Amino acid sequence: MTDNDIVNGLKKGKTKALEQLIDRYGKYVSSVISRILRGRNEDCRELSADVFLAVWENREKLRAENLKGYLGAAARNKAFNKLRNEWEELPLEEDMIIFDDGEQPCEAVERKETALLVNRAVNGLEPITKELFLRHYYYGQSVAEAADALGLSLSAAKTRLCRGRQTLKAILLKEGYDHGEQNCENK
Template sequence: MYADIQNQAHLLHEMAAGNQQALKTIVEAFWPNIYAHALAYLRSPEKAEELTQDVFLAIWEKRETLPGIENFRGYLFITARNKIVSRLREKLAGAHSGEEADVAETLYIPDSQLELKELNNLLRRGIAQLPPKRKRVFEMSRLEGKSHAEIAAALNISKDTVSEYITLSLNFLRTYLKNNGNHLHILIFCLYYI
């Protein structure tokens, strides 16, 4: 999903030192993928662009920590995902009428790191039970943020097979969470992974 850029570690060090040209290089390399991810969830080009800008602003504001990040792609993806979830929370909290208000009242997204850690541990146990190839496809898609085409090329399988493996994995994990967690876990899972 994310572009490969040479000297990424050097660029992160340069950003930490305040080099705006390094930021520009990072933005140019990763913008299209962050934007596409935001657009898929927010379904508004304007909101997706705004969110993408917010992601890079957040990265810049925390630039001193960048040299210590081993997996910048993962860090960037998680930053984007967290901002998307925050926007969805705001949308639900701002709902004032009809069905949206009912959803806002019943859908509780935990702010507690402990609850998110519990969900993560439960998901990891579920993912570990997937067949090896399906597990790898799911991890590449949902945890590494790779596209179906990238996964297909990397694993030498068709994009249809990638789609099938992801669908099967999601179905299995929904059932696993239902049997081992609670409705809250399933709702959070749907926001983060579907």
Template sequence: MADIDQLLERARQGNEEAFGALVLRYQDRIYGLCYRLTGNQEDAEDLAQEVFVRAYRSLRKFRAEADFGTYLHRIAVNLFLNQRRKNHCQFLSLDNPVSTPDGELSWQVADNNQNHPQDELERQELALLVRRALNSISREHRAVLVLREMEEMSYEEMAAVLKLAPGTVKSRLNRARAALQKALLKLSREVGLELLPGEGKVNALPRGEKLDLGK
């Protein structure tokens, strides 16, 4: 932490090398957040770049009362929420891997039974539906789900990023889960995939990303 404080102090004084070191320290983490928020590589790269541009411009206003990583998360989420929503839905091919900060991942659902190709296809379809459902809900709801379920932040950390009371964060998260479940059920009916509401855990995102719709 001491070296971060030193880099911040030097960066505030106009030392571009120090700020470059901060970018290197946080760029993977911020890009990962931006990718989960936007759902695609191109928009994630643009958003992450803008995060660091905004951070550099406002660096003199930053006070070390909050963690610098939390400050960058706050900028990323605010920029994402303020962006104009695109008017088209993103469709991904089940035959192609998904590019992520950790490499390429195939859409899949964790399961102990790997012997039935039809079951595997249905799990892949569910994974795609969850991502489409996540992209279809409001940006405010998507942001809290990403911070809680993918970034694994505590309510207190989310409150710091969103500048909301922890109780408000919990309420928004509950509404976000309900909105995602509603969207998922609607999409599943459209493609003829049967889902039971209130089943609990829906582990249908790329490996390592889980959403619990039952809480």
């Protein structure tokens, strides 16, 4: 059964399709959540179930393309929201890319699908920087935690993260990432 079959089944309200979705992506969703929550199996099980329930609730809008990405994003949001409730602020280092006025990626090149573009941009990073980048920004690990996991010093990790942000921005600009309606106002 393909993702397309599962999505079609879900849209028809078939719980069997939901079971198949969980069989296929349950491990992935719980892994993402577990990584962000640093274990905590009980919360992880709870949030994983919430992700699939949310998928069921929104099955009408579901698309077969990038189903895994959709589930990953949903899992991340659930887990980050849980952390935000506990910590107020995620411990993310300079969690932003700034596009200046002169930098109009949507004007520069033809628009492309965001997911595809972001994936390509992240995969364009140097491998160790990419892992560091993902540990920190995707899974919410602190810089120290991620640095420790990769055997890097804290300062080396910060330097790599900074370099990673610049590279990502450059790739996004080059690829024509549309970073919101506001950016296209001057079209």
